[in-house]
Structures are given as structure tokens and as C-alpha cells.
Amino acid sequence: MDATELAWRLALPCDADTHHLLHALAPLVRALPNTLRTYRTDDEQKTVSGAHVLPALVCGDRGEPARLADCHLDALDVLRHLPEAERPLVADVLARHLVQDADLLPAWVTRDLLVELIRNAPVSGAHRWAGLWPVLETYVSHEMGRADLTDKEVKVLVGHLRRYARSFTRSQDRLSQLLREAGSSRVWAAVDHGSGREVLEEARGLLHDIPAGERTPEAVIGLLRLARELGEGDWLTEHAEPLLLGLAPNELWRLRATDVDALMPVVRDAGLLSALQAVEAIWRRPQARTTPSP
Structure with a gap:
């Protein structure tokens, strides 16, 4: 469907109400033209188009879980029948609404949505x-x-x-x-994932591959916490201090007292030790709150 041609044909009657509808449909016509001619017929022989399904999903009422589930299923069926080029955008809309509505959907509906969205993920x-x-x-x-x-x-x-x-x-x-x-x-x-050491080395390799300016403190601290959970004390002894030294002083505030328990015995740098003590004080000695040292 050619969006320009459709707009031109609908504009010919110079009817204000038609222009309002055309304006409302313009994003769908431009980005997802095939939603206007992709239809779904449900078990009750009710037929809806993709162009109807997507606004219905956006306007879904969380106060009516059964109807909300139907909206998700309608959108899922339309997704499966659209040309491949138009699926990513519909999948993106459906994914965002699934995150918002999952607590109200039956488990089998959530499963069907997840399976199809995961299948579309490499494309999208x-x-x-x-x-x-x-x-x-x-x-x-x-x-x-x-x-x-x-x-x-x-x-x-x-x-x-x-x-x-x-x-x-x-x-x-x-x-x-x-x-x-x-x-x-x-x-x-x-x-x-295999042995603890193997997992940690894989994760450290991934962290090393990330450009320095794009590494997040969440990734570094998450890796240290994973080593603690895996009981890999020797790995922490070898790698914890260099990883912590790569964090800015204000990023050390993201640590918690349980992190300090694992890190204090393996850190030697005076500045880091001071920062770890300050973090511990926040949780265990509230009256001694201080800012971690650089």
C-alpha cells in the first residue's frame, strides 16, 4: 500500500472528518502500511485489522484483564502475519506492553508472547x-x-x-x-554455566572487550558480586583491586556492606580501603557517615 497515494485519495473529498481520521492513521500508514490490510478472525468469528489491534493494545484497560489478554493475543497474531520488514516495530510495541501487563496475563498468554518475541529478537x-x-x-x-x-x-x-x-x-x-x-x-x-573460574574469566573477558568509556559500574560491581557468590576467593584476590581502581570515587557508593565483607581482605590500596570503610559505616554505623575517599 502506497501511503502517499492513499493520503491523496482520502483527501480528495475535502471532508474534515475524513482528514481527522487520516491524520490519526498517518503514523500507521507510513510505518506499518500492511496493518491496514492484515486481519485476524478469532474463535467467535470477529475480525479485526492490525491497524485496529495496535491502538486497542495501547488503550487497553488494566481493569479488564480478560480483555487485555485478548488485545495482546490479537497483536501477537497480527505480528505473525505481517511482512518481515514490519514485524520489528510491532514486536517492539508488544514487548513494551508485555512488560507493563505481564502481572495480569495468564501464564500461557505470557508464554506465547515470550516465545514469539524471543524468536523476533535477532531481527528487531x-x-x-x-x-x-x-x-x-x-x-x-x-x-x-x-x-x-x-x-x-x-x-x-x-x-x-x-x-x-x-x-x-x-x-x-x-x-x-x-x-x-x-x-x-x-x-x-x-x-x-560451568565452573566458577570459567564463568568469571568469560565475564572478565567480556568486560575487557567493552571500550573503557562504556564500562558501567554496575557491570564491574556485578562481576565482583558474582565472584563472591561463586566462592572464588582466589579470583577476587587477583582481580578485585584492579577492577575497583577502575571505578570513579563516587561510583564506589554503589557497593553495599556485604560487598565490603568480601573485598576488605583482598584490597591493599589505602584509598580503596578508606572507601570500603565508609561504605560499611553507612550500613552498620549510621552516625559515622562519610564520603568515600578518592
Whole structure:
């Protein structure tokens, strides 16, 4: 469908109401022209177009969970039937609304949405899908907690996690995903990264590959916390101080007292020791609050 030609034809009658509708539809006509002629027919033989489905999803009422689920399913079906070039934008809209509405959707609806969105992630730009992680983690953790879960179902759930992780290719995205997986014991057990030393060296390699100006304190501190959780004291002794020295003084405020417990025995730099003591004081001696030294 040619957007310019459609606009010209609709403008011919010079009808004000038609112009209002054309103006309202202009973003869809320009970016997603095939939504105007992609239709879905549900079990009740009700037919809706993609151009109807997307505004309906945006205007979905969280006070009506059943209707909201229908809006997501309508959008999912339209996504599956659009030409490949138009799927990324629709997938992006659907992903944002899934993050917002997941707490109201039935588990099977969430599953179907996640499977299709993960499948589209490599096309749509994986770095934009990190926001889906809380939904995926919650779904997988909930399902793995079922008493009647079969081995086959476990493999399917692990497959979801691995396909999601494979959609990240940049070093910063892969490291962030590794640290996200470390946020849940159930997920960490499912993905099975191997020995602690191997995981930490992989993560340190990813951190090293990130340009210095793009490394975040969350990544550095997350790596140190992962080493603590894995019980890799020797690795911390070797690498903790150089990693901490790469952080700006104000970034050390992101540490917590439990971080200090693991780091204090392996740090020798006087400035870092002072900063760690200041962090500990915030949590355990409130009256002695001070600013970490440079």
C-alpha cells in the first residue's frame, strides 16, 4: 500500500472528518502500511485489522484483564502475519506492553508472547529486549516451581532462556545478561554455566572487550558480586583491586556492606580501603557517615 497515494485519495473529498481520521492513521500508514490490510478472525468469528489491534493494545484497560489478554493475543497474531520488514516495530510495541501487563496475563498468554518475541529478537535488535528479562525470569521461575513439572517441560524452559541469551551479541549485552542470570538461583542452575573460574574469566573477558568509556559500574560491581557468590576467593584476590581502581570515587557508593565483607581482605590500596570503610559505616554505623575517599 502506497501511503502517499492513499493520503491523496482520502483527501480528495475535502471532508474534515475524513482528514481527522487520516491524520490519526498517518503514523500507521507510513510505518506499518500492511496493518491496514492484515486481519485476524478469532474463535467467535470477529475480525479485526492490525491497524485496529495496535491502538486497542495501547488503550487497553488494566481493569479488564480478560480483555487485555485478548488485545495482546490479537497483536501477537497480527505480528505473525505481517511482512518481515514490519514485524520489528510491532514486536517492539508488544514487548513494551508485555512488560507493563505481564502481572495480569495468564501464564500461557505470557508464554506465547515470550516465545514469539524471543524468536523476533535477532531481527528487531537484541539490545532493545533486555527489558523483557523480568517477565521471562518470573515466568520461568514460576513454572520451574511447579510440583508436576516434567523433564521435557524443564528442557523447554531452559531452551527459552538459552534462545533469549543467544540474541545478545555485543560484549556489554552478553555480560549484562550473564549477570541478570546470576540474580536467581533457579535460573542460574538451569542455564549451567560451568565452573566458577570459567564463568568469571568469560565475564572478565567480556568486560575487557567493552571500550573503557562504556564500562558501567554496575557491570564491574556485578562481576565482583558474582565472584563472591561463586566462592572464588582466589579470583577476587587477583582481580578485585584492579577492577575497583577502575571505578570513579563516587561510583564506589554503589557497593553495599556485604560487598565490603568480601573485598576488605583482598584490597591493599589505602584509598580503596578508606572507601570500603565508609561504605560499611553507612550500613552498620549510621552516625559515622562519610564520603568515600578518592
